[in-house]
Amino acid sequence: MDRREQPLNGFLHRFVPADAQQQTAEQETLPTLLLLHGTGGSENDLLELGQTLVPGAALLSPRGKVLENGMARFFRRLAEGVFDIADLKQRTDELAGFITTASAAYHFDPAHVIAVGYSNGANIAASMLLLHPGVLSAAVLLRPMVPLVPEPLPDLTGIPVFISAGRMDPIVIPHETDRLERLLRQCGATVTTRWHSGGHALSHEDVHEAKTWLQGRK
Ligand code: MLT
Secondary structure: OOOOOOOEOOEOEEEEOOOHHHHHHHOOOOOEEEEEOOOOOOOOOOHHHHHHHOOOOEEEEEOOOEEEOOEEEOOOEEEOOEEOHHHHHHHHHHHHHHHHHHHHHHOOOOOOEEEEEEOHHHHHHHHHHHHOOOOOOEEEEEOOOOOOOOOOOOOOOOOEEEEEEEOOOOOOOHHHHHHHHHHHHHOOOEEEEEEEOOOOOOOHHHHHHHHHHHHHOO
8 A cells, every 4th residue: 555646636645446355245335434644644544443443444544634733733823722723624625625526536435424533634524524414424523622613503403423532632632522522412313422531642442433333323
């Protein structure tokens, strides 16, 4: 997997096509996982996680375009947990455009895209749900915060969302997770939240629970 894809809509990214054999064996359309890394990450970070979560699924993994002291992110922030909302909205629009372009370039079904985001990547995935309902068919949000509260709220009826949070997370305090859960429910999403005793870093437990949740959605 050391092939380099040409940038699309200005996004450096990796794309791994769905495994046709697996798809035939399971007699279902595998989703495309949109993998969104955390601050300082890259398009390579979550490929292995994606393969573990839904074996054989197509993987679309962009690198965030914003640089903060050399670290890639998906949108600007003014301070820890204080987001530049105008930039967030613009970057969310750009990412939505990227998904559309990528679905045409790589021939995947744009109606079957599930976001898997960690930290800053989870925050732009939540922003995508709130600003562009219809782009994601489901989302796995690992250590997310409330990115913004749009007015009016979107209709996310029937959209399944999995949130994984750490009780000792110094970046995302439990209150933030509760707020996000409430906000998404208010929009009609079906939210499942799992709490861990750990902090901001992911554990095997997060992966196992997200995988089980994704399997249960079939
Ligand atoms: C963010 O800026 O999106 C959150 O604070 C998470 C992170 O540290 O990247």
